[in-house]
Amino acid sequence: MAAKREPRIGLFLCHCGKNIAGGLDLEALAESSKGLAGIAYVTTHKFCCSEGGQAEIAGAIRGQNLDRVIVAACEPSLHLLTFQRCGEEAGIEPQFADLVDIRKWTMPGSPQKVDPGLALEESRKTVELAVKRMRLKRPVPLVTVKAEQAALVIGGGIAGLEAALDLADKGYQVHVVERQPTIGGKMALLYKVYPTNDCAPCILAPKTAYANIHPKIELLTNAEVRSVKGHVGGFRVEIVQSPRYVDTDTCTGCGDCVAACPRRVRDDVYAAGLGPRKAVFIPYDQAIPRKAVIDAANCLYFRNGTCRLCEKACLAGAIDFNQQPRTIGLSVGAIIVATGFEEYVPSAKTEYGFGRFGNVVTQFQLARLLDIDGPTKGRLLRPTDGREPRTIVMIQCVGSRDETAHPYCSGICCMYALKHAQIIREMVLPETEIHICYIDMRTPGKGFEEYYRRTRDMGILFIHGKPSEVAERPETKSLVVKVEDMDIGRPLELEADLVVLSCASVPPAGSEELSRILGIERDDSGFFKELHPKLRPVETRVRGVYLCGAAQGPKDIPASILQARAAASFADGELRRGTIRLPASMVKAEEIEKGGA
């Protein structure tokens, strides 16, 4: 074996205008870096990413005979590709071009900014480590592997379905994994959607129905991802599908089993805890698949071995108590995470009485109460006495913009509060007084400010203030909301027959586990983390795994659709050539043979 040749590393320190040069002594950093083992050349440039900066790097690679390059500047997610491409132009493989972030210590506005002395010290450490790493790097050859012409979409809500349909229409085989027994996600439960007040199931149905019949889409409901191995182009996925105890091939969705079932339980999902369902049930009329499902935890047969009335009632013989969990193995080229969100459970905000006072509900519960297919068939009735409320108070930012719960703005709550106020005023109870207590109204979408104005014109009253507490009058179960109206600077007591809490959108249960299975990060709020908050909002740190919809952060339907299409576009971009070049270290030997490099 030939003697190991010392690599010739070029180090380029970027001023980034004054973002870096203004916060530390770059010349001192350059001087101290010159002595590092492996360093052959050090220089600084005002903007390394500029055309001139890149030309200088390329020139130095040729002129100084460099074989490795480190740029100390900004975040790798921002410009690593820039410098890898620049190096490649001058004959250096991408794996031997690196970018390390020293700007975080110096840039005005950076949360990690420190004084110039400390910034210099931290930057020295950063550069020293980068140089050590680069010096020890061995070349890893790139190999060509097969890109599976298939994708996995995790989550069958509006975002996941949009991405699935996009990819399926492009010719990829798409597997949609949905935890619930029906696809459709949260959107199916919204009754109407802003700013058009369209019927939500009506505008969702074309997507769900198309996904259901699409020859390139496989819907796996009642299913969850258990493990993921492999790499972009060749992920090996294991999925577990829970038994439905109903054979979906023979079930006709007639509902005879539901009628026969003697066991009535509270429906926490499709009636938001405000109505009953049977132990065997069809989630709702537009459910897909529109097939019955047995809730084993409540079924009398599973509890004590009796009953089986559904089995007797089913003429098709579709009930199958012997179904077992099924493990499904898939091979896919890309994975799209569209696991959405959940509504924050506001019982922790004890001052608002949710869970204690029967007439305090959440906006998602209100949506079910307003829905003509909901537990009250669209009549707005108070949970405690079935009376129509004469006065309603909505409280915004419950669990959002709250350092004791979730610091972020959930972004959709202002609009859905306006939507529900409009629906009640226009279609349900026109005489009912509606007050919306808010900190700020945020309506930045297209047509949204007009929607807000229309809500005001309807005579909905806005109270500029966050209520301090909700009290209940024991005799009537009505409520008193204490709030200071900031506009007039005086405390108010609002009488309310019904209080509605606009709660934060939070990551769904299981997000942490899924982040481990996929190897992707989560942000401080628990949502899945994109590669760059501004420029790379769809990619994750795992190549081939993309995000869309509320899984990446709270967002509304138009934004989810956009991101879903973007995620599908990224997946298509990776897979469309049929092969992918990857570092050999990522790929198993037998696969390289199979892929035919």
Place this chain on the structure above:
Amino acid sequence: MDRRDNASSSAPALGPDASFRRDVLRHEEARGLYACFSCGACTAGCPISEVFPEFSPRKLAKRVKLGLKRDVLEDPYIWRCTTCRGCEQHCPQNVRLYDILNVLKNMAAEAGFAPPAWVEQTRWVMRTGLVYPRDAALAKKRRARSLPALMSRGEQAERLIARTGADKIKAREEP
């Protein structure tokens, strides 16, 4: 006691009254009040607020929407509006605050909260047809310009004002 000193937090909580708001907004010209989102451009441009900072069109609009009936009708500041309509010029939501103020003044007058000076002046106009008292100097000036002497009584004005019902208005009791 100045009720518009809102700084004191010991004030008891107010109970909004929707019927007052509806009474005000029954008037077509006041209907736009719902559009108000309390941006405060009206107050920022109000010459009265400049002189009397305790008066705020923004807060007045909200007090009406909240239905704080007595609080609004008793408010002496609603009578101090110069009718410059600056608030309407500044309003980004086309709220006709000047018209709303007229509705409020009518309601306040009916409820017996008109300021004595305002009632006195109305009576003067009914009696004389003039806003200001005439005096010997004015009569002399008119003579010098060959203008006819003024009527001794404002009969037309009296009839006009009587039609509006302004003659029935009682002034509020000053402390």
